[in-house]
Amino acid sequence: MDHIPRLSEILYIGLCRKIGTPTEVTIRRNVWDMLYILDQNRHTYKHECIGRSILSGSQREGFRFDTSDQDYMMWCCGWKVIKDISQSRAYNSSLCDIILMEDTNTPPGFVRLQLLTVPRGKYFTTAIIPFNDRIYISSFLWRQVFADEIRFENVTEHGPCSRYYIGDTEVDRVFCFASKYWPSITEHWIKRCVKQMWPPAAVLKDILNNDIHCVPIGSKCNSSENDLEWRLSFSLAEQKLVFNMNHTQFLCYGLLKIFLKEVINNNVEEPLLCSYFMKTTMFWLIQVGHLNWRPNNLLECFWMCFKYLILCVYRCKFANFFIPQNNMFSYKIVGVARESLLEQLNQYYRIGVACLLHSPTLRSILVPALSRPSLVIPSNRGHIQDIVDIDKSIMNEILDKLVIKEGYSFTYLKSVDMLQHSIISPYMSLTLQYCKANYLVNTAFTAAYSSFYLKNKYVKYLDKMLCNMLKLSSRIGSISHSLYLALYYYRTGRYYKALNITNLTKQRLSKPYILYKGIVDRYRYSEDVSSLSLSKKMNFAWVAELTLYHRIRYIEELTLEQQMDKLMSGSGFKGSFYSPFVIVHMLSVLSNYRLGNRFRYLQSLQDLRTLLLYDDGRYISLFQRDMSWQILGICQQVVGDLQGALQSYQESLRQEPFHRIQTATKARIDNIRQQLSENIYVHV
Template identity: 55%
Template sequence: MENSQRLSEILYVGLCRKIGTPKEVRIRRDVRDMEDMIDKSVMRGGRRMLTGSHREGFRLKESDKDYMCWCCHCKVINNISQLSTYDPSKHSIFLMEDTYTPPGFVRLQLLTPPTGTLTSSIIPLDERIYVSSVLHKQTWVKEIGIPNPTFHGPCLLCHGEALPIDNAVCFTSKYWPNITDQWIDRCLRHMWPPASVLNDILNNNIHCVAIGSKCTTMENELEWRLSFSLAELKLVYTMNHTQFLCYGLLKIFLNEVLNNNVEEPLLCSYFMKTTMFWLIQLGHLSWYPYKLLECFWKCLKYLIHNVYCGKFPNFFIAQNNMFLNKVVNVARESLLEQLTQYYSLGVSCVLLSPTLRSILEPALSRPISVIPRAISQFYDLVCPCCIENCMRTEVLDLQDLYDFKECFSFLRSLENLLHFSTSQYQSCTVQVFTAKAFALIPFSMLKAASHFPHKRVYHLDRNRCSILKILSRIGTISHSLFLALYYYRTGRYKEALYITNQTKGRLSRAYIKRRGMEDEEVYREIENSPPLSRQMNISWITEINLKFGVHYIEDLIFEDRERKENDNSIYISPFVLVDMLSVLSNYKLRNKYQYLQALTDLHTFILCDDKRYIKKKYLSWYILGICQQVVGIFHGALESYQEALRLEPDYITQKTMEKRIEYIHQQQFLFFLLWYMCSLFYASDPGTM
């Protein structure tokens, strides 16, 4: 491919649009890092940490979410002398043994009496007790109650709304095994990563993941694989943006070319990451935007060389050949033949990828296309609109605080979190979690307050209202609806209607209605680009999360009971909830014309929505049906429920909907029976008429 430098720069810009600019990648990382810090502050018995490409800053279609899950009471040491650092009465302590295991794998000897779920996971061997990786996975799945689990290697595969989610069960250790000493020496010798980053890595934990080696056809159930996920994350953070884009380029080439239409691929994304680590550490490449294609080509040659040799050393434990018992014999020869074909095409093999071809083809057809030389600085100057959109997307994807206790744990740690040196993106993340806590606490306190004296109840009510008013100032536009929900829940329908109408006015602003069009003029309407914390309050909208077990509104009693039993929540679009509250509040106030008009508005909005404001249309039809049922329009409610069922709702929604339909049929039958009995009575005694 001629004119490699110019095409490399064009590819750099195209990948910035596809993968992310330096600023966008930083936002993603800052938000996820702060989420992890918050998760540490609210942890109770266990921890769940996001890892993998999503945590690294990728948002490709293939970038699934990988979580590592472990029990905080289980501690792993690698030397018996470290036993004194933990209290055996409070912790289950394991000793790492790597004498009889392949490189990169260990056995975990239990040094304390087994307790809890560990009693079902242990296997005695040579007068010692070991924890089985296979049994521990099975026990963990039974404990969290997932029927018919699907395992993908060490991970339990779950399906989220948009992406598959891998949950890997593991144990954590702050002690690095002796086998990694060679890696530390190599890092110091090559001076990558830098000494400060290396020290930071060594101060972080490693993990023992529940999967054994496959030296035979069967997995060795006493073995646990060493995982260096936190170290890998720090190394990816150390990459400059050209290196990060080259890593992304390898991932795209892997998914769209190497593994395209392959049922059981031999190569995985982890091999691409390891390739990047080795070549960066060796220091033979110059990582600049105008050399992006050259860097990719060297990485591909390194990968082909490893397949040819049948050996791919792990970056942290070089003795661990990751191709062992995987890329061997006929499979290796077939893969080598495939790679050789791509090698014969030269660097132009990138055009086999639809994504990369779409970036490079315009430049190949127009040779005069020029990209500014100071490209890395040039493309870091992203428009504020793009930054705000990126930030909004990230924080709206954050996990929720689980319950009342987690909210208070978070608020107690809030002062410590603010003492850290944080970026504006991390501060905004803390603001989002504060809003989540303030939305949950007042409703969780309502039930307990009913047992207090009247004066005490009055003071608590004022405090709850104050919390929800603060929420309206720090949260998104949608969060102001929690105050309306609270007023409705406590019988103050006029106040609920006032807040609802205010929120509806805010939702009807032009820059809200046109949100998502990437329009700079729309963005300028928002008070001349205020800080992100202010933008969140005046222009962001989120779905309203009505958590299970929290009684938000009496008209959703069926749903609350069912979702509490199934440990689930309900997410409602604010555009739908605003009309729902308007219908219910006006109905309680006996404003017939107003609640009928609100019903018409809700019906029209659902029909006209183009999926920009309503994610789950079946849920909106369901809400419309509830409103119609409450005001007594049973025929309309049945039609709305039938429309929701036609859109294939989730199991819990379908179950509650069927109960509501059955209830309406019972009401109609009783009404018919009453009418029939009255007609018989009047027919038998005409004098009563």
């Protein structure tokens, strides 16, 4: 298999379908760009000692592999890291914890963090240790402190991160320190970028205006001070560099990641190479500027990257892109392990570019092209997508993956107002619109939850304001957002209004063109929806899950489940996801029952039971089934069908325990059995 342009172009198209087209990658990045901007603007209105978190790693860069994990960096804005003692004058030590970053007498790329202020809070008092008559923050103790804060099961250490699982998703969280001051050792990198003209001057300026981070892990060298060392992380700078890649470069980066996972590290328990080395390889070769990064040269680009990697293993030296003095192979790829890895890589080198066929993913792309020498597909075909597929990509990022934070909703609304008149991309604008709809809901229900303490003369005014907020949310959000208004009407005893909204929403959910979890009637969607703007599409045809937060009482019937879920989830996500198709039936049952419409609530009850019995995952995902059967049981219990409720609760216990409501389910079962026994006693 040669480096022929035809195969390179076919590989380019195949990777566009596997990794993403330029449009899809732009959508993914724009969504998280908008969230990052919103989070930054929040600090204009809040005290600076609040926490920050950002998504990093391959997800933030724009990849969506099936096995992609989620990497989060978290820090407190009240932790001020400086590189010179004179910079401490810029901060109020009574409000901030001031930390001096020392890079003398430390391995390249590592620093020590000296705490200059009096230790406050359990994090600092637990993690500090004295050294040379000064107080330093121990990276080892810091990891331990925050690992103990995570209450998910099977939390493990992974480098500087705490690793755990939410369902099948692997999550890495690192609690670190951010600094706007770049250490002196990075000055050579800045000069090199200017000389090589990559990244471009505007991108370099943007990078230098962003923070760097200190993550809690020391160097591998044998030193008694390892616990005092913190590794410099350039995660935000790396994101900017990846964003500056053209699509051929991005796909080559993805190609290296696939080859690493499916070939080099296949069946290897403790791999020596990681995807960060692939990223660094790309940075070095792009900056050198000797390669022609075009679709019809993709195989040649991959091969040059692969040869660079072999050379680094042979020399046992792999220079960090930002700090070349930091040899990332030191104490890692040495001795027998290095020789074994080098032999493995040389075997692939002797095979040539055909070594890509060892990867199942790449083989499925290349074999058809090899078996049909006449097959030619222009690379620009890889960018062509049907409008339905583009909309599914947008919805997948915004409605299906975007989790809106519960706290600071009113503050976020101020940020939304600031950004509404900014010049932003259509995908960022849609993200902003969706966020606004959710912030309105969160603000309304939070205020409603707090209205118990208000005097009666203010309650009517507040109620009118909250109704207007929820109506606005239903006008700008997805179809599902109208159910929040129905929940509020039901909560406040306006059952006719709740039922009207519920029936209208049920009709909208029954339309053949609706898009929910990527499933849609393509023909009807193209006919009825494709000509609309993105904003109208979301409100007209897109359906999202409902998010109910633990601390807010939406309706009395779900209070016990929310309390138990909150109690058991610990420091995890502070809410639950509900299928709108279940909630709409629940509201129909409860509202009709309160209004005395016996035939209608029994029909709605049967509809909900039928949905649960025969759904194949189209309307209710696996992780929603425990709560969905619980809701059916609650509805049956409310209307007096105790035997049916008992069966539904037992069925809930047999489902995947995603919502951690088993204690509530068992309590409801005990309550029903007690009622049944009392009824038998009375009858006798």
